[in-house]
Amino acid sequence: xxxxxxxxxxxxxxxxxxxxxxxxxxxxxxxxxxxxxxxxxxxxxxxxxxxxxxxxxxxxxxxxxxxxxxxxxxxxxxxxxxxxxxxxxxxxxxxxxxxxxxxxxxxxxxxxxxxxxxxxxxxxxxxxxxxxxxxxxxxxxxxxxxxxxxxxxxxxxxxxxxxxxxxxxxxxxxxxxxxxxxxxxxxxxxxxxxxxxxxxxxxxxxxxxxxxxxxxxxxxxxxxxxxxxxxxxxxxxxxxxxxxxxxxxxxxxxxxx
Amino acid sequence: xxxxxxxxxxxxxxxxxxxxxxxxxxxxxxxxxxxxxxxxxxxxxxxxxxxxxxxxxxxxxxxxxxxxxxxxxxxxxxxxxxxxxxxxxxxxxxxxxxxxxxxxxxxxxxxxxxxxxxxxxxxxxxxxxxxxxxxxxxxxxxxxxxxxxxxxxxxxxxxxxxxxxxxxxxxxxxxxxxxxxxxxxxxxxxxxxxxxxxxxxxxxxxxxxxxxxxxxxxxxxxxxxxxxxxxxxxxxxxxxxxxxxxxxxxxxxxxxxxxxxxxxxxxxxxxxxxxxxxxxxxxxxxxxxxxxxxxxxxxxxxxxxxxxxxxxxxxxxxxxxxxxxxxxxxxxxxxxxxxxxxxxxxxxxxxxxxxxxxxxxxxxxxxxxxxxxxxxxxxxxxxxxxxxxxxxxxxxxxxxxxxxxxxxxxxxxxxxxxxxxxxxxxxxxxxxxxxxxxxxxxxxxxxxxxxxxxxxxxxxxxxxxxxxxxxxxxxxxxxxxxxxxxxxxxxxxxxxxxxxxxxxxxxxxxxxxxxxxxxxxxxxxxxxxxxxxxxxxxxxxxxxxxxxxxxxxxxxxxxxxxxxxxxxxxxxxxxxxxxxxxxxxxxxxxxxxxxxxxxxxx
Numbered sequence: 011x012x013x014x015x016x017x018x019x020x021x022x023x024x025x026x027x028x029x030x031x032x033x034x035x036x037x038x039x040x041x042x043x044x045x046x047x048x049x050x051x052x053x054x055x056x057x058x059x060x061x062x063x064x065x066x067x068x069x070x071x072x073x074x075x076x077x078x079x080x081x082x083x084x085x086x087x088x089x090x091x092x093x094x095x096x097x098x099x100x101x102x103x104x105x106x107x108x109x110x111x112x113x114x115x116x117x118x119x120x121x122x123x124x125x126x127x128x129x130x131x132x133x134x135x136x137x138x139x140x141x142x143x144x145x146x147x148x149x150x151x152x153x154x155x156x157x158x159x160x161x162x163x164x165x166x167x168x169x170x171x172x173x174x175x176x177x178x179x180x181x182x183x184x185x186x187x188x189x190x191x192x193x194x195x196x197x198x199x200x201x202x203x204x205x206x207x208x209x210x211x212x213x214x215x216x217x218x219x220x221x222x223x224x225x226x227x228x229x230x231x232x233x234x235x236x237x238x239x240x241x242x243x244x245x246x247x248x249x250x251x252x253x254x255x256x257x258x259x260x261x262x263x264x265x266x267x
Numbered sequence: 268x269x270x271x272x273x274x275x276x277x278x279x280x281x282x283x284x285x286x287x288x289x290x291x292x293x294x295x296x297x298x299x300x301x302x303x304x305x306x307x308x309x310x311x312x313x314x315x316x317x318x319x320x321x322x323x324x325x326x327x328x329x330x331x332x333x334x335x336x337x338x339x340x341x342x343x344x345x346x347x348x349x350x351x352x353x354x355x356x357x358x359x360x361x362x363x364x365x366x367x368x369x370x371x372x373x374x375x376x377x378x379x380x381x382x383x384x385x386x387x388x389x390x391x392x393x394x395x396x397x398x399x400x401x402x403x404x405x406x407x408x409x410x411x412x413x414x415x416x417x418x419x420x421x422x423x424x425x426x427x428x429x430x431x432x433x434x435x436x437x438x439x440x441x442x443x444x445x446x447x448x449x450x451x452x453x454x455x456x457x458x459x460x461x462x463x464x465x466x467x468x469x470x471x472x473x474x475x476x477x478x479x480x481x482x483x484x485x486x487x488x489x490x491x492x493x494x495x496x497x498x499x500x501x502x503x504x505x506x507x508x509x510x511x512x513x514x515x516x517x518x519x520x521x522x523x524x525x526x527x528x529x530x531x532x533x534x535x536x537x538x539x540x541x542x543x544x545x546x547x548x549x550x551x552x553x554x555x556x557x558x559x560x561x562x563x564x565x566x567x568x569x570x571x572x573x574x575x576x577x578x579x580x581x582x583x584x585x586x587x588x589x590x591x592x593x594x595x596x597x598x599x600x601x602x603x604x605x606x607x608x609x610x611x612x613x614x615x616x617x618x619x620x621x622x623x624x625x626x627x628x629x630x631x632x633x634x635x636x637x638x639x640x641x642x643x644x645x646x647x648x649x650x651x652x653x654x655x656x657x658x659x660x661x662x663x664x665x666x667x668x669x670x671x672x673x674x675x676x677x678x679x680x681x682x683x684x685x686x687x688x689x690x691x692x693x694x695x696x697x698x699x700x701x702x703x704x705x706x707x708x709x710x711x712x713x714x715x716x717x718x719x720x721x722x723x724x725x726x727x728x729x730x731x732x733x734x735x736x737x738x739x740x741x742x743x744x745x746x747x748x749x750x751x752x753x754x755x756x757x758x759x760x761x762x763x764x765x766x767x768x769x770x771x772x773x774x775x776x777x778x779x780x781x782x783x784x785x786x787x788x789x790x791x792x793x794x795x796x797x798x799x800x801x802x803x804x805x806x807x808x809x810x811x812x813x814x815x816x817x818x819x820x821x822x823x824x825x826x827x828x829x830x831x832x833x834x835x836x837x838x839x840x841x842x843x844x845x846x847x848x849x850x851x852x853x854x855x856x857x858x859x860x861x862x863x864x865x866x867x868x869x
Contacts, residue, residue, distance in 0.1 A: 035789050053512030055627075065741035069793045070785030074310070077478040079518045079623060081407060082313040098626045119449060120790040126310065138415045140374040148368040152327075154383030160376060167376050170407065171312055205374065 026050045026101060028059055030071065031111040033118050041118060043109070044068075056096035056110060057085055060122075073122035080236060083172030086113050087122050093174035093234045113177035129173055132189050136197035136215055141208025153205045163202035166195050166244055168237040175231035175241055187220040191231035191241030194222060198244035201251070210255065217252035225249075273715055274454045278304040278423070279703040280696075281443060281458040283430045283485060286314035287406070287688030288668025288695075289464030290413040295696025296462075297420050301703055304456065305417070306428040306445055308480055308795075312414045315466050315478050315669075316688065319406025320521035320619060322388055322398025323685035325363035329384040331567075334395035336360040343683060345547075346392040346577050347647070347676020348822040348832065350498065350840070353860045354654035355674040359683070359690050366689035367399050375412040376401045389526040392577040392680040394551070403521045403619045409685060428454065429795060430484060432722065433461065433492040433664065434713060440492075440663030442713055444722050448795065451788025453719050459703040462695055463489060463666040467646035468806040469502075470799075473748035475643040476508055476519035485670040487802030489650045490809065494659040496843040497672040499648035499806075500813035500824045503679055504757050506581035508642025510599035515627050517642040520602065520620060522681045524637075525574040527616050528563050529604035531585070532636065533593035539600070540573035543584035548576055563607075579678045579823045582641040586757045589640065599640030605633055641757050645684060647675040647823065648813070651842060654858075656702075657695040663702060667695035673840070677822025730783050730797060738780040740797050747774055747800075747807055755811055760828045764815035771808045778804060808850055809843040816852055817841060 025047055033041040046063045057075055064071045075085040078097050085096045088111040090104050101108060116124035146153070175191035176182045182190050189197075197216050201209040216222050225245045232242040280296045282289045285307035296303040307314065328334040340360035344351055371377060371385060378386040378401050387396040401408045417424070427448040434442035440461050445454045468483025469475040490496055507520040525531075533539045544552045552573050553559040559572035574581065585600050595601055604613055610633035614621050617632075624630040624637060649672030650659055657665050668688050675683060747770075754767035778800065785793040819833035820826050839854045 034787060036787050051514070053514050055514065058514050064793070065739075069739070069741075069783060070787070070791075072785075072790050072792050075479055076309055076313050077315075077318050078515070079318065080626060081404070081619070082309075082317050082478065084310060084313050120787075123790055130311070134418050137419075139419045140372070146372065148365050148372060152368050152371045152385055155377075155379055156383045157379050157381065159383075160379055164376060164401075167408070167411075168404070169411075170317070200374070203374065 024050055026059075026108060028063070029107075029109045030060070030063070030121070031109070032071075032121050035120055041112075050101060052102070054101045056087070056089055056094070056099045056101060056104075056108075059101060060096065060110070072120045081170060083170035086172045086174045086177065087111060088113055088177060093177035095172060095174070095236050098236060113173060115176050115179070115182045116173070126173065128186070129171075129176060129190070129192075132193040133171070133196065136189065136193045137208060137212055138196045138200055140200070140203065140206050141211060142206060155204055159204045163199045166199035166202070166239055169195060169239045170237055172236065174234045174236065178230040178234040180228060180230065181224050181226060185220075185224055188224045189216065189220050191245070192239075194225075194248060195239055195241040195244040198248055201248075209251070213248070213252050213255050216248050217256065222248045222252060273719060274452065275457060275715060276304065276425075276454060277457045278302045279458065280304075280460045280462065280699050281306065281456045282462045282464060283443065284314065284464035284466060284668070284670070285311055285414075285424065286464060286466055286668060287316040287409055287413060287685060288692040289314070289462070290410075290417050291689050291692025292462045292464060292667055292696035292699070293422050294413070294417055294420060295693050296700045296703075297422050299697070299700040299704070301700050304423045304425060306425045306430060306456070308427065308429045308484070311424050311426050312410055314410060315481055316410045316685070317407045318476070318478060318519065319409070319685050320403040320519065321390055321523040321526065322400030322405045322682045323367060323409065323689070324390070324393060324397045324680065324682040325367040325399055325686060326360065326395070326397055327364050327367065327385060327387060327399065328395075329380060330387040330396040334397060336363065338394050339363065339397065342392055342394050343680055344676070346678050346680040348678060349676065349838065350501075350821060350857060351676030352654050352673035353858060355691070356676075357860060358654070358694065359674060359686060362690045362693075363686045366686070366693060370409065370412055370689065373412050373416045375408050378402065388523060389571070389575060390522055390681045391525070391575045391581065393682070398526070398682045400523070402615070403523050403617045406685065409688075429798065430465070430488060431726075431798065433488050433661075434718065435492060435661070436713075438493070438662065440661060444718065446798075448790055448792070451791055453722060455713065455715055455719065457713065459706045460663050460665060460699040462699050463650060463664070463670050464668045464692070465670045467649070467669040468803055469643045469646070471747060471803045471807040471810070472643040472751045473745070474508065474517040474752055476505055476517055477643065482799035483802045483806035484799065485666065486650060486809075487805045489659060489661070489664065489666065490805055490843075490845050492661050492664065493845065494661050494664060495651040496809050497648055497651035497840050498677075498813070499646070499672070499809045499843055500817050500841060501647035501677050501822060502643060502755075502810060503578060503645040503647060503823050504582040504641040505644035506578055506585050506641055507602055507639035508644075509628065510595070510638050510640040511597040512628055518623070518627070519642065519644070520637060520639050521617070522578075523617060524602060524604050524620060525572075527604065528607040529574065529602050530572070530607060531574050531581070532601040532603055533588045534595060535593055537593075539588050539593070540576065540581065540584060543580060543587075544573050544576065545580060552576065577678055578681060579825070582757050583825060585640055595638045597638050599638045601636040602639045603636035605635055610634075643751075645669065645679055646672070647677065647679050648672040648810070656698040657691060658698065658702070663706070665695050665699045665702075667691040677824060726794070726798070730781075730794060738777050738782070740781050740783070740793065740800055743774055743778055743781060744796070744800050744803075747771065747804065750774075751807055751810075755814055757825065759814055759824070759826050761815070764811055767811040768808070768815060771804060771811055775804050775808070812850055812852060813841045813843055
């Protein structure tokens with residue numbers, strides 16, 4: 011048997027220059043690009059390059075990373091302007107002029123590290139937990155949920171909170187308070203869960219001024235998602251149910267709402 | 268340093284680590300009405316638990332009603348070669364179903380049976396399909412559910428705060444010195460109980476499935492505070508890590524691939540695991556491909572395929588095939604599911620694996636075999652705790668999850684660690700809460716200034732202030748990793764272990780000359796990596812010495828010079844502890860409880 015090889019071994023060159031956006035809070039007023047030259051290996055991803063620089067050239071280069079396998083969502087950066095997980099982005103695929111910048115739309119703490127406090131708050135704001143009046147003791151066994159019922163929300167539950175969709179979203183860029191793609195998709199995920207009864211409560215939040223109507227449906231969030239979550243669709247569906255809810259509230263007498 | 272901004276935070280209970288065990292413990296403490304804080308050295312939700320793939324073991328009996336907790340207990344003990352803390356293994360199996368149901372109640376997504384019950388898959392060493400799972404991203408779902416629930420409960424989570432030192436009042440825990448990464452400032456947590464849930468220290472090896480943060484911080488802190496480390500020589504090598512491309516060598520390929528029908532082949536196309544069935548497992552392992560195929564199709568009379576033997580057995584078999592010259596081109600063997608299952612099935616059941624190989628290796632696993640080899644995956648050893656209270660020998664100090672030792676014995680069954688996180692997270696939370704409630708308040712007032720001054724001197728003055736750094740953290744780290752890879756691996760012997768101990772001792776003295784090039788306080792990750800290396804060297808030392816002294820083969824600890832299990836001399840736990848003269852080892856007997864593993868009844 012032969013092991014597959016393919017494009018990863020076809021190296022275009024041996025050395026590469028990488029420009030990394032740097033920012034030192036104690037010294038710099040503005041971020042600036044620093045250039046590093048590193049030896050290129052065939053299977054090198056952007057994160058490997060950053061680690062190479064840190065170990066061998068500049069120990070002070072600062073970035074977040076953890077799992078190195080595209081699951082933890084810590085290493086998101088803008089690579090050649092596009093939001094990417096650096097652990098999954100092969101250098102050979104991105105072309106000659108490699109630039110790495112912190113994710114857009116977030117305040118920079120140092121080099122590639124950004125402040126994510128606002129994101130953590132937005133996640134919490136959409137009430138991402140099961141809301142259900144009846145408490146069922148666990149001795150009674152699990153809630154039943156058919157595979158078809160799971161399929162209604164499973165895709166939207168794959169989010170790894172990497173925030174690439176915020177970095178990509180043009181609305182997040184202009185409206186600070188916009189709840190944003192990942193949190194809205196999360197809200198939709200719980201609404202669609204057969205164990206949950208919190209849709210009405212969440213719709214109040216997602217249909218508010220900071221909610222779904224800010225979305226201009228450009229769909230960048232969905233296209234940059236490394237886990238195939240589809241916030242764009244989730245947001246459109248939230249708009250629809252949100253509007254129906256509003257119409258109901260306006261037209262129907264109180265006792266049938 | 269200006270001490271006017273020294274920060275002190277008080278909690279009844281402080282949990283160190285925000286993985287599955289830590290968050291579950293915090294939820295339990297908060298539920299008891301105590302002020303509870305979690306510190307996490309990474310961002311919330313990024314802990315190592317997210318990387319767990321295959322599932323969480325619990326004898327729900329949803330897929331095969333013959334399963335029950337006693338069989339789970341038996342399987343765990345047998346996998347652990349009876350070196351487990353029996354009482355812990357019993358609690359683990361007994362409470363697993365409730366903890367999984369509870370997680371489901373909190374909103375976790377699980378794959379379901381047609382009837383809507385939580386579906387369960389097969390895994391190595393588990394007699395029946397026992398793993399509740401969602402595709403191959405079960406850990407992520409568990410962390411996400413716990414994280415959301417914990418936020419909902421209003422538990423204080425302090426992110427990117429590294430624990431440095433436990434503060435003792437005489438002999439009992441009274442606080443912890445932490446380090447805020449963002450500002451580079453110290454913080455003192457005053458507390459009545461501390462729960463360590465910091466995971467393992469697999470980053471002491473180069474080839475490992477472990478993430479950046481697995482640097483043994485909790486093990487190191489506990490050891491320095493006088494706690495004992497139990498059975499540290501038992502380090503699990505997962506049989507199937509990626510071997511290519513080189514930059515991802517070691518990354519995990521879930522056992523779920525084999526659970527769902529994947530087979531292991533050598534370069535000659537032979538399904539070699541049939542040649543490695545241990546006598547003890549012969550009666551329940553298929554000995555022909557025909558029988559293994561029937562089992563896969565659901566024939567309950569058929570025995571399990573040999574690919575699902577315990578991890579230690581499979582890891583050694585792969586290593587032997589490679590050593591015999593029958594390995595794959597990149598030094599592993601082939602794992603093939605493409606020829607066993609339709610593409611749609613693979614994509615549905617193993618979406619992350621499909622994605623991982625596509626993205627990282629440009630391999631389509633629905634069409635081609637994967638190349639895999641052993642990778643350091645898990646520490647069975649860890650901080651010694653009382654089996655019922657989870658308290659260490661330091662009063663007020665508790666531990667759970669991977670950083671606590673003893674539950675898995677000499678070898679862990681896949682998926683038992685997620686169960687361990689929930690079961691012992693809850694247990695530990697409960698007993699730490701009890702301890703905090705009962706402890707008379709007012710431990711001696713901590714002299715914050717002198718405490719932080721000495722910490723300041725240890726860390727900042729000695730490191731940031733140093734102009735000439737003769738040693739680099741990356742160089743020492745790389746040498747330590749190579750040392751552990753080469754000398755304390757799947758196969759061990761006296762000479763190698765002795766050499767490993769010597770290398771570590773030399774690295775420890777070289778470490779004193781290490782410096783950092785980043786002189787800034789805010790977000791100094793280079794400084795953090797120095798602190799972590801300090802912990803890792805202690806952990807590596809404990810492992811190498813424990814491995815040197817266990818002159819037998821048991822579970823994951825295999826000695827080429829002592830190939831037999833030696834119950835007469837070594838059915839006992841090793842304890843590593845710190846003295847003024849450095850590390851010492853002692854041994855204690857295994858405590859056998861009233862619950863004996865029962866005979867199998869079919």
